[in-house]
Amino acid sequence: GGLMREQVCTYMCPWPRIQAAMMDEESLTVTYRADRGEPRKPFEKNADWDQRGDCIDCKACVVVCPMGIDIRDGQQLECITCALCIDACDDVMGKIGRPRGLIDYDSIANDERRRAGEETKLRLFRPRTLFYFGLWGLIGLGMLYVLLTRADLDINVIHDRNPLYTTLSDGSLRNGYTFKILNKAREQRTLMLHASGLPGIKLKVVGSEDMGDSPDPYFTVKPDRLQSFRLLVTVPPGTLKDDAADLRFVLKEINTGQTASYNGLFRGPGQ
CATH class of the missing domain: 2.60.40.10 (Immunoglobulins)
Known part of the structure; x- marks a missing residue:
C-alpha cells in the first residue's frame, strides 16, 4: 500500500488502458479549460479579470488528486476520473466570485472548438457510442437470460x-x-x-x-x-x-x- 501507492493504478490496473482505448475526441472526461484559465496568476482583490485567466494557481486541484497529477497539464494516463479536482476548483471559484466549471467534464473536441472561436457541441450519439451501447446491451441481455434460465x-x-x-x-x-x-x-x-x-x-x-x-x-x-x-x-x-x-x-x-x-x-x- 504505502510502497506502491498510485503506481498500482498507473502501471498495474488495466482500467487506464481500457479507458484510453474506448475514448475519442468527443468523449466527456475531466478537463481543465485552459482557454478560460490562462494566463494564471495569484488572486488579487479588485483585479481586472479581462487581463488574466480565472486560475489563481492555488493548486487545490493538485492537492486533492489521489494520483498526484496536475489536471492543468492536459489529459494524462494516470487520471482515474474521480472528479475531486472539479469539486475543489468549484469551491475556490465560489470563494473568489468567479463562475464555476473551470475544471469540468468536457471533450477535447470542444476545447479545440473554443480555441477556434466556434460553438461547443455535445455529441452523445455517434458510431462509437452506439456500438458500445449495443455491445453492453447484448452483454446485459445475455446475463439476464442466464439469470432467468439458471437451474435452482x-x-x-x-x-x-x-x-x-x-x-x-x-x-x-x-x-x-x-x-x-x-x-x-x-x-x-x-x-x-x-x-x-x-x-x-x-x-x-x-x-x-x-x-x-x-x-x-x-x-x-x-x-x-x-x-x-x-x-x-x-x-x-x-x-x-x-x-x-x-x-x-x-x-x-x-x-x-x-x-x-x-x-x-x-x-x-x-x-
Whole structure:
C-alpha cells in the first residue's frame, strides 16, 4: 500500500488502458479549460479579470488528486476520473466570485472548438457510442437470460480419496462420497436420490432421514442453502467386473419432478 501507492493504478490496473482505448475526441472526461484559465496568476482583490485567466494557481486541484497529477497539464494516463479536482476548483471559484466549471467534464473536441472561436457541441450519439451501447446491451441481455434460465437445484458428488472402497463381510463393495446439494429456491424441498450404472445398488445417506440401505433414499434441504451429506453406495458381490464403473446420480424433487444429475465412478479391487 504505502510502497506502491498510485503506481498500482498507473502501471498495474488495466482500467487506464481500457479507458484510453474506448475514448475519442468527443468523449466527456475531466478537463481543465485552459482557454478560460490562462494566463494564471495569484488572486488579487479588485483585479481586472479581462487581463488574466480565472486560475489563481492555488493548486487545490493538485492537492486533492489521489494520483498526484496536475489536471492543468492536459489529459494524462494516470487520471482515474474521480472528479475531486472539479469539486475543489468549484469551491475556490465560489470563494473568489468567479463562475464555476473551470475544471469540468468536457471533450477535447470542444476545447479545440473554443480555441477556434466556434460553438461547443455535445455529441452523445455517434458510431462509437452506439456500438458500445449495443455491445453492453447484448452483454446485459445475455446475463439476464442466464439469470432467468439458471437451474435452482444443483448437486456435486466427491468420491472419498482414502479408502477408495471397502469390502464388507458378505463380499459386497462399498464406496463413500461427499454429496452436496445446492437449493437455490426460497422454499424447503423434499428430494429423492437414485443411482444407476450397476445392478443392485443400495444407498445410505448419513445425516438425513436414516432409513438404512435403500435404492432411493430421500431427505430435505432448507431454502437457499448448500447442504452436505455423507453418502455410502453399496453393490452386491461380483457386480463390479473391473476396477471402476460409471455411476449416474439423479436427484429428483418429489413435488415438482425437477431433476439434477451428476456422473461419477464406483471403484473396487477389479478382477
